Amino acid sequence: MADDKRGPRERMVYSTAQLVRAQGPAATGVREVVEHSGAPRGSFQHYFPGGKDQLVGEALLWSGDFAARWVATYPRTTSRPTPGGLFAYMVKQWKDEFTARGYRRGCPVMAATADLAGGDSAVNEQLRAALERWERAVVDELVRMDIPRRRARRLATLMISALEGAIMSARVRRDVGPLTTVVAELSPVLNAAAER
Amino acid sequence: MADDKRGPRERMVYSTAQLVRAQGPAATGVREVVEHSGAPRGSFQHYFPGGKDQLVGEALLWSGDFAARWVATYPRTTSRPTPGGLFAYMVKQWKDEFTARGYRRGCPVMAATADLAGGDSAVNEQLRAALERWERAVVDELVRMDIPRRRARRLATLMISALEGAIMSARVRRDVGPLTTVVAELSPVLNAAAER
C-alpha cells in the first residue's frame, strides 16, 4: 500500500485521496491516513501544519491534476480523435476501476462536494480548482478537435456531469450499466456536435 | 425549523435528510439531528432502536419517495408532456433550490453514496432502494409518453446521471450554469429519442 519510492509527504496525500474516495473526507481521519500511508505519525504535523484541511485540499488538487493529465493522454490512444471517443475514454477508466477493484472507491471531487460544498470550509477553494482543472483539460481536448471554445465548454460540462452521475449510479447499483448507457447515448450526440 | 404539525419521529427523519444533504451522513450526528428537529432527546432511542443506520436509512427512503412523487407531478404542469420537458422540470427544481436557498444542500442520494457506497454499511440497501424508486418514477413517466420501456430505462439513467453530475458542478462552482447547460444540451436529444 505504501509506495516507498515516494516520500512520506506525497504518500500521505495519495492515501488521503484514496480514503476520501471510499468514505468521504468527513469520515477520513488523519490517524487513518498516517496508518494507510505507512508514514511516520509525527510527520503529519510537520508536513501539514495547516492540519486536515490542508491534507484534504492537497489531495483534491492532486486528484484534479491526475484527471486532467489522464484526459490529455487521449490523443495518443487513437488516430482519429472525436468528442464521443474522448467521452468513452474517460468512462472506460471508471468501468475498468469498478470491474477490477470493486465499487468502494468513487470520485474524490464528488466525495468532497457531498461533505463540504456550499459550506464555509477552507477546502472549498481547492475543490473548485480541482474540478475546473479537470474540466479545462476536457475543453482543451475538444478545442483541438476544432470545436469552438464556447461550445466546447458546454460539451465538457455535459460530459463531466453525465460521467459523475453515472459513477454515482454505478456505485449504488454495483453495476457498470449506467456507465455503459451514458456513453452509448451520449457519444453520437457529442460527435454530431463536432460537425457543425 | 421544527414543524410541530408532524410528530417527533417524522421530524427527525426529515431533519436527517436535510443535514445529510448539506454535510453527508458521516458528519451528521444524532445529537445534531435531535437538536435540529426540536425533538426530545430521549425519543431518538425510542423511535430508532436501530440507531443511526436506521435513521439515515429512513431519511434516504423518504428522499427517494419525495423525488418519485415530484416526478409524478410533471404531467399536471403541461398539456404536452415531452421527455425534454420532464428533464427540464426535474432540473428546474434544483435551480430554484440553489437560487433561493444557496448551495449548501445537495442531493441526499449523492451524499450517502459518497460516504458509504460500495462498503458494507447497512444503509446500502435503502440507498439503492431510494435511487431505484426515483428512477422508476422517471421511467414510468417516459412510458406514458409512449416510449418503449426498455428505451425509457436508458433515457432515465441518462437523465438522472446528468442531473446529479450537474448538481455537483453547480454546488462546487456556486453557479446554476451547469444545470442550465445540461438541460439545453440534452432536452432536444431526449425529445428526438421520443419520436422513433
Add this chain to the structure above:
DNA sequence: ACGGTCCTATGACGATCGTCATAGGAGGAG
C-alpha cells in the same frame, strides 16, 4: 387506585476525533 404502555429525561460509557506541546534523533556545516 391500579398496572400497563407509550414516550421522554438524563447521565454515563468507551472510543475516536483534530490538534497541540514537547522532546529526541539524524546528519551536514562550521
Add this chain to the structure above:
DNA sequence: CTCCTCCTATGACGATCGTCATAGGACCGT
C-alpha cells in the same frame, strides 16, 4: 565537538461521537 535544521516520536488535551442503562412522567382502560 557544537550548532542548526529537518524530520520523527510520543503522550496528552478537550471535544464529540454512537450507544446504552436507568428512571421518571403522561395517559390509558379497568
